[in-house]
Amino acid sequence: MFAVRVAASSPPPPPSAAKMMMSSSHLAPAPPPPPSSSLCSPDARPLLCTRTPSRLLQRRRRWRSSNLSRSMTRRTELERARPALTVRARDGGAASGEVETAVVERPRPSSFQVSRGRPTPLGATARDGGVNFSVYASNAASATLCLISLADLNESRLTEEISLDPMINRTGDVWHVFLKGDFADVLYGYKFDGKFSPEEGHRYDATRILVDPYAKAVISRGEYGILGPEGDCWPQMACRVPSDGDEFDWEGDLPLKYHHKDLIIYEMHVRGFTRHDSSKTDFPGTYRGVVEKLDHLKELGVNCIELMPCHEFNELEYFSYNSVLGDYKMNFWGYSTINYFSPMVRYSSAGLNSCGQDAINEFKTLIKETHKRGIEVLMDVVFNHTAEGNENGPVLSFRGIDNSVYYMLAPKGEFYNYSGCGNTLNCNHPAVRQFIVDCLRYWVTEMHVDGFRFDLASILTRSSSLWDADNVFGKPIGEDLLTTGTPLSSPPLIDMISNDPILRGVKLIAEAWDTGGLYQVGTFPHWGIWSEWNGKYRDVVRQFIKGTDGFSGAFAESLCGSPNLYQAGGRRPCNSVNFVCAHDGFTLADLVSYNDKHNLANGEDSNDGENHNNSWNCGQEGEFAGISVKRLRKRQMRNFFVCLMVSQGIPMIYMGDEYGHTKGGNNNSYCHDNYINYFRWDKKEESASDFYRFCSLVTKFRHECESLGLSDFPTAERLQWHGHLPGKPDWSETSRFVAYTMVDSVKREIYIAFNASHLPVTVVLPERPGYRWEPLVDTSKPAPFDFLSNDIPEREVAVKQYAQFLDSDLYPMLSYSSIILMLSPDTSA
């Protein structure tokens, strides 16, 4: 158990809530340890940190591990059960009348006017001067709406219960009730009673107060990283009750509707982006902080940001002392959703103000302001599993509402673990798929997001476990029954999303694999509109650029938008999201600085994280290396960036790569709320005349060139392959050279060459009578000559240095370098 481990290793304890309120920064060294007994509350209730079993953490470590295929989660350590909320009569004194069980047989007469309510829409809806509550729970025998005032929540008290009559307040599988009354500072949750019979798939527990899956904000702890009132990592949660006054002034915000082919995506983390002191933002680590720094993105030239998870999650999920770094492990990334409709409240500078409405509005402001700058917003959504983990995980919402519906279960009730995180959302169950579509619609229509990146999307293509529902033609036709988890050729959920009238036109991007061994890059069921994180692009480009034999052909295909993957299915280059680095794996700087992962800081002896990184340290391992190694690394970073920006398809940059952010070789930094994951604004400033400048220029160059964002795969009229000699490409096993010319309606023609060999080469350029090739990019040159922008004072001189080569249609390339040349009229002729 965690408490024992804490005592054994004697770390500094976590900052208490009271202390942290005074000092909002906990980047400072941990405060001196108070007596360890303070970790438990005075009434001897245990410290309720849910320690996710070690196995559950593997998802962010071995994201393509095949030995997890279809494995069930194993029972590991038993989590200590969380005590039920204390129920106290509303007017009861604080010291008396306390009851230790949440089950109150006969609640007092309601202070609300209660009527039958309606089953639609699901969730809580302000209407007709009251609020309609509606929740799906097909296997529950009874349901109780729990009302909790903000004050009572802080005191772990339940304010009022309204039990629902199955005859009156239930339509089909939906429970509903309508309340009129004073909802000021009132939150809600539900209790459900029913079977606790894990082997049948049911895990009802009438003492739990559960979060409505359709809650629009989840209220518990208001400040990021701060423990709950009694040192609890998982204090009771409750849901915001909507009100008529929730309108937000969008100032006419409308979707930008960029064509996919014109996108340049920037994958970023809300907190990490401005949490570092060097951001000098007024609201570091929040949605507002991001808004303060949007100009950076504009400057970099990206026109789309992809936010790592912003659905409500618990950053204290893995909360434990990290003896390596001397701080606490967190769920920093947030791939562990508690509620899919709620923006992460603790990413908001407003905290719990107005019961979460301010947080919602802060998220909306982020969207609105981003749109104002011509940048779209995609959300990384984690519909493959929830924060409830395996059978030892906490009961927060789905598990207590309808375990056998929301989770993919084996015949004896075990949790399938295709996500590597202990459970698998039963995505293709009729109720769950409707839930997911409702959720996506909400983010599009209410929150104005422009699209989604689906984490481990292959799980969304797996058949659901229909616990005891009949199959279409009944039980006995066994051969028609699909095994739970079988990949479906036409998954109903993907069908629904793809064909939803309201979702029509939003960006849909699949991370087309899961940890159950399913790898669907190029084969994800796409309905013609889904894009994919092109993991094969990443692998091929890394191999080729670092100089591995045998990849020239594959590299050429990658440059063309991977027609090998996408052309046969009728898709286009823009269905490929190209990336070299993402949150998973090495950063760009680490990719060229480390041969091996260095994950000790994760506290698992470097057993976590990907082992096959296709990385190359350029001669020496780690940050501290000789000057020539460092020079080569810079070249390689430029090569990768050039490759990304000239490739057909949608390029994606990972936050921080534009200035060469390092995680010190950690390729699985999910748990670090510290410098490892923080964007370093000071480093970016340093890089302003170097790599950052280069990236910005190449990014803008891509936008300028018509031929670099084609709507279809390039044809021979458009693209000509070259080798060391023009028109003579070398596709042999040992080739490390790929070059081509592209006809461009804006730029006339472009020559692009990648020399991934350890040897320099002088290439012969294709002759273009009446024109000559002008240098633009050469990754082997030091800044600012790596990109010969017009504003370099010495530009003319620099250009002249290679004039004699270019006059003869030649260009001398260094080893591991790439170039871009432009065709321009030969004025000397």
Added chain:
Amino acid sequence: MFAVRVAASSPPPPPSAAKMMMSSSHLAPAPPPPPSSSLCSPDARPLLCTRTPSRLLQRRRRWRSSNLSRSMTRRTELERARPALTVRARDGGAASGEVETAVVERPRPSSFQVSRGRPTPLGATARDGGVNFSVYASNAASATLCLISLADLNESRLTEEISLDPMINRTGDVWHVFLKGDFADVLYGYKFDGKFSPEEGHRYDATRILVDPYAKAVISRGEYGILGPEGDCWPQMACRVPSDGDEFDWEGDLPLKYHHKDLIIYEMHVRGFTRHDSSKTDFPGTYRGVVEKLDHLKELGVNCIELMPCHEFNELEYFSYNSVLGDYKMNFWGYSTINYFSPMVRYSSAGLNSCGQDAINEFKTLIKETHKRGIEVLMDVVFNHTAEGNENGPVLSFRGIDNSVYYMLAPKGEFYNYSGCGNTLNCNHPAVRQFIVDCLRYWVTEMHVDGFRFDLASILTRSSSLWDADNVFGKPIGEDLLTTGTPLSSPPLIDMISNDPILRGVKLIAEAWDTGGLYQVGTFPHWGIWSEWNGKYRDVVRQFIKGTDGFSGAFAESLCGSPNLYQAGGRRPCNSVNFVCAHDGFTLADLVSYNDKHNLANGEDSNDGENHNNSWNCGQEGEFAGISVKRLRKRQMRNFFVCLMVSQGIPMIYMGDEYGHTKGGNNNSYCHDNYINYFRWDKKEESASDFYRFCSLVTKFRHECESLGLSDFPTAERLQWHGHLPGKPDWSETSRFVAYTMVDSVKREIYIAFNASHLPVTVVLPERPGYRWEPLVDTSKPAPFDFLSNDIPEREVAVKQYAQFLDSDLYPMLSYSSIILMLSPDTSA
């Protein structure tokens, strides 16, 4: 064209609107003919009766005709295009300022406060002091919300147009706008512009004002059968705008939730039920009329009514003079839906009062009052086609909104005609299936109906035509593309309906065939919960009872709930809706009075209607027959009714059969708004001591017997087959005798025998020591001895007449008769 035909045959013209307002009854002989020119309005606009081409009427005639399989509708006569609504400035005079085209370039500034609106929910929704309008139209280039005051609608004027901006008022494929202002007596519709390119599937016409598919009431003509203001059968329609004050007092009405096995269904027609003068109702032919007569249903013992179509349709669809009967043909049955959310306004005594809200409330009152009497309400829903017919049909709603989405189209835009009515709703298209589910949810949650009977439900299992949407894996994988209309093993629509959380528990009954040759009785994709109209039961029972060789085994299976059809798929007897007669085909009285259909009154030389009726006239054709023939007919009617009520499964009675209603041998009476289809309350009174009494008693007997509504198929412990000798059933080809005993927890044991032979037989009953068999039912006896109810004064005497047989465990049966005997303790022993 109709006008020409009218002139040629010189019939009495249809009653004009003005005349009919004075004389509400048009059962009286048609008024003397006015000059035929009055059929056209003074401004020479043509009389706008859409004459559905003869081919389109075949659906109600040849419902199982195989030669229609996958046939397209053929172009027949071209319908004259309907003129566009006249647009007049709101304050323009009636005589001046009239513009003959509906396209107004710059409408005046709106008198409403207009804002962006939301895409969900679809339809018009009262909210936040205004109304949100939302409509799906994926292929439209522009959309205009049309507001029409009730006064302007009567004058064919458009009051105001609000054109929607595709950038602002469109989210995905959904157009939306929010209006605040005075909506008193304001109706709405839409205009869409886009391609008119039938070969691509698009049929946009910006001059048409269209009905919102989600309209809650459709307003045009208010009184049934009365032509529009200018003699128009299809005057302009508009939709009700909802308001906050639409609440209805349900008085706590809750679903009855009867188990399927306990149902006895009564298929009825709202107008036909009380339209006849003999009903003596205050509101004949309306929902209120039905309420006035609910006690009859209670008395008959049914606990569920199935209403023939009550969705808005146009009873004047086939309006034409019928020279055979001297009246006008109507679409009386109503299998031709204009709008699926709107109750048929002209079935309401309130007509257009409060823009349709009173009609909605009248429908709700019908449901509420029916529930109060312990009777559930099922709706017959026609989701297989719409009233828009084929390419020559009117453009009312779907066709002008998104033709290629709503209709199943062949590659060149032709309409598939699996319905036999000119078009086929594209049910499995993602947008259409959501539409259907939304609609069903509405009727359940808002209207409190208890379930649905799906007309030609097999069409709902056919694959959609995805006009130019990509298939899941793109175009080139041709082998994966399903042909439009292919029956699907797991149709998405049926999946959605079957697994919808809100529809969970409502009754779902499929008419499991279509006119495209698909016949799925026993094989409809049922998800364990669908019941079927058991057409095979009807056929087998008719054959056996009329004395056809070779049906004894099949008849025995029919009595058991058709395990041959339903057991293998995991279903139960209650998944079989058993019926002998329904609206399609002969009535029960006609079934025993006619060998052949007599459909001359339909005006198609008796070419319409089913030819294989398995009927028998008992010796003489027609109503006028000798006394012995009439006696045999009565016996046969009793035999059928006994069979229906002792069969496992859900028995369904067709309205009027309980008193022996005759349609004079017409087996396809869809077009008659007259005595043919009217329930004859006078005849029912006459029958009170005869067949009606018998039916009521047998129906009540079924309710009393535990063994007649089993939840599963009877086993050998429960049921024992007999022949002329006990325990010796005769399943030979020539057997016309089936008998069995059923153990019954209430009635001890029942003996049931059917002698369908032309010869009498004295059967030996199974010995039950200590007990003797007591007579209850003998269909060969004259009333009241056919059912020996306890209230018959002569009961004791009657029982004694057969005592000598029963003392010896014998019973003498007449030819074509059936008996029910009860086991009782032998007090004489």
